[in-house]
Amino acid sequence: MEKTDNILQVGVLGCGPIAQFAHLEACQKAPNVKLYAVCDQAENLAKKMGNFYGAEKVYTDYGEMLADPSLDAVIVATSDPFHLNAALQAILARKHVLVEKPLGTDLEEAIALGEEVTRSGLHMQVGHMKRFDPGIVSAKQFIRKDLGTIVAYKGWYADSTHRYDMTDSTQPLPHTSTISKKPSIDPKADLEKYYMLAHGSHLLDTARFLAGPISSIHARLKREGDMYCWFMDTVFESGANGHLDLTVAVRMDWHEGFHLYGTEGSVLGKIYNPWYFKTSEVTCFSAKQGEYRQVLDNKAHFFKNQLGAFAQSILTGDPNHGSNLDDGIASIKAMLAIHKSVVKGERIWLDTIKQGVL
């Protein structure tokens, strides 16, 4: 991969599965990025990944990596409860940050980080890489220009019982280490929380990206055996009707997508399991033209596209359509609202959510 002269020197914090499946390769492939450093408390993992991907520096201590003056930016690829603190440390060390989704688990800490980022003038982005799926980008462009007023948005995200059988065929098995840093509480100890953070954050970000901010949610959770199914009657700030469905796990193939009804057209999107790196199948119908349109775009390494846009913004000042801090905070509020709504059985307005830990 030929690299540009104007290049961002990136360090990846965490050499676990998401770094191995997505970010290290994204650093290799994005033309305006150099994988300058990797850091993992697990020295064996850090050395293995650093050597394989040709990082100039290998660290086991995050503070030492941040003190390196040649480092421009950090990708935070650690477990969810570590995101906010790792991002804050990077901002205080004057490094730009791309943090994995969800932005964090504590709303007040996320808001405080937001204030620090604003003060710093640094660039911070949340890793909702679906915003860089060429199919979803085509939907966004159509909605902006040709859909008219959004009347309704339906979004669904259903993980599949067959998912790991399928991804095991396409992904290499991740390298692991017995000395990796793990949160004190196993994130999978509470599956209701875990599924919302892991999957609900994507469902919400895609909905907000395409249909705008959410004002209120009335959520119901049905549990049956090992299945968790949230149906969420959602109202967008625009007044559009919304319905969101998060189900883990359906007895069928991966089932994710969206449907918008507008006054001038409609959009129907099928999103594939991300690890197929396949552009979503998005069909846009324009009432004016009386035609359906669909893009075919194979540049579907969402993580590379995301990182390239992140680097471009820092190097040239160009804005990008990635998920910013406000988007990350809005997702945390929405997830807290969903939980509150399930517990209380009531509609919850997001602007009433001021604090909470997921």
Ligand SMILES: NC(=O)c1ccc[n+]([C@@H]2O[C@H](COP(=O)([O-])OP(=O)(O)OC[C@H]3O[C@@H](n4cnc5c(N)ncnc54)[C@H](O)[C@@H]3O)[C@@H](O)[C@H]2O)c1
């Ligand atoms: N975008 C997506 O679709 C997607 C998919 C899967 C996972 N994720 C996200 O990726 C994140 C990471 O997932 P994972 O499964 O790779 O996590 P993991 O916990 O298995 O691996 C993280 C690694 O980071 C290291 N680490 C953590 N804190 C450190 C510190 N302070 N200093 C040095 N090393 C440190 C650990 O030792 C570990 O090896 C999660 O937030 C998850 O939600 C995103």
